[in-house]
Amino acid sequence: MSSTTAILSWHAHIYYDPAQTRGVAEALRQRIGERFAVQLGRWHDVPVGPHTAAMYQVAFTPEVFASFVPWLMLQRDGLDVLVHPNTLAPRDDHLQHALWLGDKRALKPDVLPLRIAAADESPIVPNTTPTLDAP
């Protein structure tokens, strides 16, 4: 198995400030859903898991990366974004393998397992109905 095929899926975590930039995050979320077959996660106005700021998650398959991530680079409208692969090694995926758009945020490493079983990796189930071509 090559290192590329070890990537089962991707997450983009879109950070925002509930008091300042939630509206920007809402607009970006809508635009993502109109353009890409991805799984949009719940709003987390209070930090959860390894995250230290409010965010929502966008989960997507490797096939979507090449169109979605470059679009997000240009369209994130000042929001900070963590993009990380899922390789069954959550701590490395977040801390070593990630890429950041905008400013790099602090993460809580202690809550990230070193390894998880393949059965514990959630499959991507897109919940959007894209109707527009990017951008």
Ligand code: ZN
């Ligand atoms: Zn994630």
